[in-house]
Amino acid sequence: MINKRYILYTRIPIQKDASGRLFCDPLWAKDIKLHLNYISNFSLCCPVVNVSSNYKLKGQEEITDYNIRQIYPLTKDEGLLSIIRNFFPNFIKVAEACSDGEIVHSGGAGWAFPLSFYLLILRPFLTFHWMIVIESSFWMLRKDEKITVRRFVEHHLYTILLKLCVKYSDARIFTQTFYKNYFLNDGERTLIAPATWVDxxxxxxxxxxxxxxxxxxxxxxxxxxxxxxxxxxxxxxxxxxxxxxxxxxxxxxxxxxxxxxxxxxxxxxxxxxxxxxxxxxxxxxxxxxxxxxxxxxxxxxxxxxxxxxxxxxxxxxxxxxxxxxxxxxxxxxxxxxxxxxxxxxxxxxxxxxxxxxxxxxxxxxxxxxxxxxxxxxxVKNKTHKQMHVDREFFLKNTLK
Missing domain, CATH: 3.40.50.2000 (Glycogen Phosphorylase B;)
Structure with a gap:
């Protein structure tokens, strides 16, 4: 069991109804539950969206009773104006959560940009163990793709910033070898763990x-x-x-x-x-x-x-x-x-x-x-549960 204060940063939203009940996507609920199997002091920093009291009817899973120590609510970005409007309030909330955490967990994806970019800004000023998970490359230019100015800038900006995030993190999890080789010159403190949702x-x-x-x-x-x-x-x-x-x-x-x-x-x-x-x-x-x-x-x-x-x-x-x-x-x-x-x-x-x-x-x-x-x-040993078992072993041996 990992007992240090653990903050998971994600752009995946949680819905909150008028009575305070919490809901999220069923797959995300399943993933949270597996985190809680080996993390005793677990918190989330993610968008929280207020919804009507009948939200359960829309196919979401209730997580109100999950053993989540605290949720640091972000405002969900909806468009360019909201990104600008939310940038500093969300940054403050990310910093608040980070100052309360001993281990912080972030990724390389999320709209409008990965929350890892906020953590990169905070890295020189706060002390924390940083684990980053790279499992997506939606921003990367494809060989067959027509290059536009926007896609050119997006590709190179993400490459520069994510390489810095990976460089200054303490533990790195990649879903494939290509990502490790793309972002790192060495293989220290890394785990290759393909993402699977099979039970x-x-x-x-x-x-x-x-x-x-x-x-x-x-x-x-x-x-x-x-x-x-x-x-x-x-x-x-x-x-x-x-x-x-x-x-x-x-x-x-x-x-x-x-x-x-x-x-x-x-x-x-x-x-x-x-x-x-x-x-x-x-x-x-x-x-x-x-x-x-x-x-x-x-x-x-x-x-x-x-x-x-x-x-x-x-x-x-x-x-x-x-x-x-x-x-x-x-x-x-x-x-x-x-x-x-x-x-x-x-x-x-x-x-x-x-x-x-x-x-x-x-x-x-x-x-x-x-x-x-x-x-x-x-596929016999490639279950979602086993993926978390491998992550737990890696974290215990890397973030001592």
Missing amino acids: EDHIIASETLFQKIALRKNKPLEILFPARLEVNKGVYIVFDAIKILSGLVNKPINITFMGKGVLAKECEEFSKGNYGSISVKFHEPVEYGKPFFDQLFKYDVVLVPNLAEEQPRIIFDAFSQGIAVIASDTTGIIDITENNKNIILFERGDSQSLADSLFYIIENPDKMDQLGLEALDS
Whole structure:
């Protein structure tokens, strides 16, 4: 158990109703609960939003009774004017929390900017053990991306400031090796801990997978593309790959787009097209947890055509169901998989390469079975709980 005063900084909001009850996203509630398993003196510094008393009806989890020592409320940024208006009040609140903490935990993401940037300003003036977690690179320019002045400035500003944050932190957790190499010249006081949200009870038994393999013979192949439907998730790559594939196959195949985002309408319209023996469907996102995993289990192949370096959690989700995955060869995906063993990787941003990989799987169903079995075996010790166990061990040995 870590007994030092621990402050977790995040942009993820907590909702507070008129009676003082506290609510947040169910996944965030789950993560807080796991922190509390090994941190006895836990506080939060995050946006607190006042809501109506019936907020529980909107699918949030109540955390009023969680053993959180204190919540330092920030004002949520909503737009440019609010960012300017909130900058100094939020900075004061961040400083207040920091002066009360012995261990402070921050990240490299969050809108409008990471709270780590505030801590960087405070670093010369306050004494604290600083742990930073780098698990996102939304700000990083992609190789295929058109460079604008705004994106150029964002990329280089984030690079400079986050490198300073990592340099002056006492413990660094990265979700992939690429991030460590990008931000650090050395590997001291670091942990590579891929982010996963899978629970042990989500992982199917090997016998269940064998039964599924036996039952799917002579049935249409079910392929799922679950994502936040936007450009950097590879939506247009999938569109083009389906068009290419439609001229190569004559077997019945179902491909489902699942998610929401700025391209959701385009995906829905695309699903109405004629692609030969390929039937394209559109599905609204399913609540993460048992409903999601029950739905995920119905599919044979999952597509992950990411363009950015980020490490999508759907990889471990699909592995937990023994599903074959076809994914782009980004650093975040390469770091947690073995090509041709538990995954098939294709060239990032190349729709022909994706179509070729899909055609290979369609023509070689035994390979799909092998990939699923290897994927299931590789996820056995990659649960969200184990991720926190690894973090606890690292913190105890690093922040002594």
